[in-house]
Amino acid sequence: MNSDKAYDFIRERILSGEYPPGHALMTNVLSSAIGVSRTPVRDALRQLEADGLVIIRPRLGASVKTMDLKEFRELCGLRVALEGYAAGLAAQHRTDADLHEITFALESLKSLTERFIAAAEEQPIRGELAQEDVRFHIAIMTAARNDLIKREILRLHLLNRVVSGPAPKNREPAPPDFKASRHPHLSEVQAEHEQIYEAIKRRDVSAAEDAMEKHLQSIVENSLRTMARAENRLIAKELTKEELNYTT
Template sequence: MANAEPPMDDDGPQSNGAYRQILADIRAGVLLPGARLRETELADRFGISRTPVREAMRQLEADGLVVHIPRQGATIRVLDYSEVMELYEMRAVLEGTAARLAARAASDMELDELTALNDEMASAPNTAAAYELNRQFHLTLLDAAKNRYLVKSVNALQKTLLILGPTTLIEPVRATEAVAEHMAIIAALRDRDGPQAETAMRTHIEAAHRVRLRALRGRERPTEGI
């Protein structure tokens, strides 16, 4: 039958769906660092068997997002302070390089798209919309750098950053600052000034890093800070 639904034991599409849903929960802060992942509970929640859930958890483990703790099982990985510092240092290096390369390689159409995304972000109605527009801005700039190996490196880093939870744009002031920082990046790109584009991107990432560290310090107190 041509349009039949995939069978319940076909764990390919289902494991991909479970994987994406768990990633979304990590990104949204529904699953926080240290949270246990129970196969039975997840299978019931997603309406699938435990086999695709187990496969999704293996993939998350390969990504470095899940670890197995003795007598506890699969758990969302907890990043220590030094790891967070290292992640943002590498993000500044990689995305700064992307901005420098994009200043040389980006088309006028790509620059116009970056401007349009940032304009939409400035008037985004909520944090979720601002997050998605910000994500599209960074992906568009990364594509404009025209370096496939850089794309792979940034994508791998971004997966690990998901462990940190909700976007820093949840702070209204940070969202406004990010739009202004994007404008500085775009201005350097339009001037075809690679070093300045890299500097503007590094400034942008470092600002996000400071907000993230404040949020993490808040988490360590009795009340959560993000």
């Protein structure tokens, strides 16, 4: 269906960062870019709004969703609630096959983490690491045997990725204290992964919930820091812009 074509087209660009948060999505531009009329584009935008990736304001048009710190924190809260509960469910319902899948993702994560810490060139591994991380989380959600929760969590993951950063490409090459501050965090994260795994393995519901919640809290703190930095930088930028007005 043409409407789906438009949906995929726009969604891809949002997820890849080509359309960053705040980017205006005008129906006629999109329709000529995709090669369909405005009707299926409007349809696609409504679906993307349902995903939370796009916001449509009447008469003002659609744009890629942006979030302030407050909303982002709330989003993280939602994730904690859902993923924590799902981890508990996984501990209850997991089969051996599920456990095997989780183990596999965990091992990949482990080796990637070690390679990442040792590597000089960070960027190529960073992507793989993120991918394995979602694989790990998805394996757990699958083991929880609740498709509704799984879909919802996936949705939140995507939304989180989109709003939390203008994609990794826009990052400075090597901030001075970045490496030092990030790597202890990484091994900590890996330890948390293993605790979650252990709890699910021995079918300990509340331990699984707690471990997952703690894990997300620590991830969230990190995200919030980088997000706060980004917001500060934005404000700084605006100030300098105003200063430019003053100096002219």
